[in-house]
Every structure is written in C-alpha cells, then in structure tokens.
Amino acid sequence: MWAPGRVNLIGEHIDYHGLAVLPMALSRRVEVAYRTRNDRRIRAVSAPYGGREFEWSTDLAPVAAGDWENYLRAAARAVAGKWGVLQGLDATVLSDLPPAAGLASSSALLVAFTLALLEANGGRASFRELMEVLPAGEQFVGTRGGGMDHAASLASQQGCATLVEFAPLAVRHIPVPTDWSFLVAASLQTAEKSGAAREEYNLRRQAGDAALARLGLGSYRDALSLAPDAAARLAAGPERDSFLHTTSEARRVLAAVEAMERGDCAGFGKLMVESHASLRDRLRVSCPALDRLVEAAMASGASGARLTGAGFGGCAVVLCRKGNAAEVRRGIAEHYYAGRRGFDERRHLIDAVPGPGALSGIPLS
Ligand code: NG1
Numbered sequence: 001m002w003a004p005g006r007v008n009l010i011g012e013h014i015d016y017h018g019l020a021v022l023p024m025a026l027s028r029r030v031e032v033a034y035r036t037r038n039d040r041r042i043r044a045v046s047a048p049y050g051g052r053e054f055e056w057s058t059d060l061a062p063v064a065a066g067d068w069e070n071y072l073r074a075a076a077r078a079v080a081g082k083w084g085v086l087q088g089l090d091a092t093v094l095s096d097l098p099p100a101a102g103l104a105s106s107s108a109l110l111v112a113f114t115l116a117l118l119e120a121n122g123g124r125a126s127f128r129e130l131m132e133v134l135p136a137g138e139q140f141v142g143t144r145g146g147g148m149d150h151a152a153s154l155a156s157q158q159g160c161a162t163l164v165e166f167a168p169l170a171v172r173h174i175p176v177p178t179d180w181s182f183l184v185a186a187s188l189q190t191a192e193k194s195g196a197a198r199e200e201y202n203l204r205r206q207a208g209d210a211a212l213a214r215l216g217l218g219s220y221r222d223a224l225s226l227a228p229d230a231a232a233r234l235a236a237g238p239e240r241d242s243f244l245h246t247t248s249e250a251r252r253v254l255a256a257v258e259a260m261e262r263g264d265c266a267g268f269g270k271l272m273v274e275s276h277a278s279l280r281d282r283l284r285v286s287c288p289a290l291d292r293l294v295e296a297a298m299a300s301g302a303s304g305a306r307l308t309g310a311g312f313g314g315c316a317v318v319l320c321r322k323g324n325a326a327e328v329r330r331g332i333a334e335h336y337y338a339g340r341r342g343f344d345e346r347r348h349l350i351d352a353v354p355g356p357g358a359l360s361g362i363p364l365s
C-alpha cells in the first residue's frame with residue numbers, strides 16, 4: 001500500500017476550524033510492503049528509523065513523543081476503534097518524502113499503514129470511513145490537527161489540486177493549469193511537530209476557538225456568513241488575530257479556486273503572498289528563515305510564495321509559470337541557499353507535480 005505526501009497551496013491553519021482548504025498530493029509517497037501474520041503482533045522496519053514491534057490491542061498507549069512508532073500505533077488504534085483488532089503484520093516502510101518538512105510525511109505514513117492493516121485482513125474502507133478515523137487517529141500523537149492531510153493523501157487526482165470541504169465532507173478536483181509550476185522549497189529549519197512546535201500549533205487552534213466562543217458564534221462558517229464584521233467586537237490580541245487570519249484565509253481559498261479555474265496565475269500568486277503575510281503577522285507561525293525564503297522566491301520572479309503546512313520552519317510553496325521555473329529555481333538557490341550548509345537541491349527544492357491519492361480510481365462516496 002502507498003500514500004502520498006501533500007503540499008497545501010492555500011488554506012492554512014483553517015482545516016481544524018472546519019473550513020475548506022486547497023492542497024494537492026505530491027508524486028512522492030510512503031510505501032508499506034507487508035506480510036500478514038497469524039497473530040496480533042505488528043512489526044515494522046524503516047531504514048533510517050529502525051524496527052518497531054508491539055502487540056495490537058484495543059488500549060494502545062503512545063510511546064515517547066517523537067518516536068515514529070506512534071504513527072504505527074495511531075493506525076492500529078484507528079482501525080481497532082472501527083473494525084476491531086485484526087491480524088498483525090510484518091512490514092517494511094519506504095519513503096521518498098522528507099520528514100518534518102510540512103509535506104505531511106507523518107500523515108502519509110498513518111494513511112499507508114492504516115490501508116495496509118485493512119488490506120492485510122482482506123478489508124477495504126471507503127473515503128468517508130477513513131476520514132472518520134484518521135484525523136482523530138493523528139491526535140493520538142498529540143497534535144489536534146484537522147483532516148486536510150488525510151483527505152489530500154487519499155482523495156487527490158493526478159494533475160489536480162484538491163478542494164477539501166468539511167462538515168459535510170466533500171472533495172472537488174480543480175485541474176492545475178498546465179503552464180503553472182509549483183515548487184516546494186525547504187527552509188532548512190526543521191519543524192518538529194511532535195516536539196515543541198506541537199504546543200504552539202495547539203495554542204493557535206485554541207485562540208481561534210476562544211474567539212468564536214467570545215463572540216457567541218457556533219462555527220467559523222457562521223462567522224463568515226452571519227457576522228463578517230465580528231472582529232471589531234474583539235479586543236486586540238491573539239484571539240482577534242486568529243479570528244482575522246481564519247476568516248480572511250477562508251475567503252482567500254475561494255478566491256484562489258476561482259483564480260485557478262480561470263488560469264489567473266498572477267491572481268493566485270497574490271493570494272499566496274497575502275496568505276503568508278497573514279500567517280506571519282496575525283497567526284505568527286512563520287519564522288525568519290521562511291520569510292527570507294518567500295522574499296527570495298518573489299525576488300526571483302515567482303508569481304506567489306508562502307509557507308506551507310503548520311509553519312515554525314519546514315517548507316514554502318512557490319508558484320511560477322513553467323516557462324520561468326528554471327530562472328526562479330536559480331534565483332532561490334542564489335538568494336536563499338547560497339552559503340547555507342546542508343543544501344541539497346534534489347531534496348530541498350522539489351518540483352511539486354500533482355499526483356494521485358491512495359484511493360485514486362475508487363469512487364469517493
Ligand atoms: P503539517 O504540520 O504540515 O502536517 C498541520 C496539520 C493540518 C493543518 C496544517 C496547517 C496534522 C496532521 N496536520 O499540517 O491538518 O492544520 O498543519 O494548515 O495535524
């Protein structure tokens with residue numbers, strides 16, 4: 001079984017408030033090769049991280065924070081919660097996704113391992129069933145995230161961005177214009193989401209929820225439709241900033257879909273730059289390295305650039321016309337990476353080619 005990573009094009013830190021986001025799956029993935037066992041042990045080996053082994057039961061607890069075994073346990077727990085404890089497996093995990101880079105490598109592992117556990121037992125789950133268990137499964141690792149990564153990894157279609165709506169769950173595939181090119185550029189600053197950044201991430205979510213509660217609103221969907229000027233009723237501070245980021249980012253997602261549909265590269269790029277500014281100034285999830293990287297991309301002729309994923313390090317996503325992709329690449333290498341230790345162009349400056357999701361070809365209902 002396999003599941004791809006994703007890059008989020010726009011719609012950052014709003015999926016956990018139930019608002020639509022626009023990621024696309026990458027053609028890089030986590031692969032799980034396995035043999036079914038006839039007992040309940042789960043064994044997995046991954047070249048850089050070594051082997052892990054545990055007994056599958058209904059009451060699996062997390063191991064040390066940051067250990068990759070937690071994702072295996074999260075998958076086993078997600079499956080057990082809905083389908084019960086099944087036969088275990090011996091697995092080998094391979095990945096060409098850089099870890100802790102904002103490309104959802106951990107969600108890809110969770111998705112691929114969950115699908116492997118099900119398939120090993122002769123089962124197959126629908127998109128909806130998987131989306132009932134996977135985002136909550138990831139919360140087992142400590143991040144109260146949303147469902148964007150799992151939805152993108154499961155439901156994307158080759159050549160398309162994936163508009164994911166929540167409550168009710170729906171997916172719309174938006175063809176990426178063939179003369180657009182997305183690049184994912186690593187800031188070389190690690191965003192270790194299972195470590196310190198986890199607390200920061202969860203705080204952003206809490207501030208957004210607190211703002212809603214203070215305004216007496218039930219959801220951000222209500223905030224957008226019923227109370228567009230509600231921010232004025234909040235005192236200056238993190239709650240108002242969170243509210244302003246969330247509501248403005250939701251509007252940018254809709255505008256970005258329209259820009260993509262009419263092939264308006266400059267318009268889409270402008271929305272990306274506005275998204276980055278909001279993440280930097282209101283939500284404060286950027287960092288100097290990501291800000292420099294976005295500036296370097298724009299100075300190199302990109303149409304747009306922004307941090308992608310949770311932030312606090314990780315990657316930026318850059319948009320340009322195919323025709324000037326080589327020039328933008330060269331410019332970023334010169335303006336950002338020159339003199340930075342550890343830069344490896346093949347790993348850190350990736351062409352984001354929209355690939356298929358793990359369920360590609362299977363009806364999503
Ligand atoms: P990353 O850290 O890039 O995997 C996280 C969340 C997303 C979303 C983004 C911010 C998980 C698994 N992923 O993504 O749901 O909230 O941050 O937009 O928690």
